[in-house]
Amino acid sequence: MATKESQKEIQISFRTTPENRRLARIEAAKCNMSLNEWIKSLVESKLPKSTLSNSK
DSSP states (O other): OOOOOOOOOOOOOOOOOOHHHHHHHHHHHHHTTTHHHHHHHHHHHHHHHHHHHHHH
């Protein structure tokens, strides 16, 4: 019987200026992503590969 490992979701909040938020949304749109998806992809791209494989 196979067991599924649960994926942990984290919530990150930070303060930013409306201009920075606007620029981030533009960059996310260029990648055809939502702002949250874009931020997640940035974070994951900076993590060591071993950290990503351990979390899956």
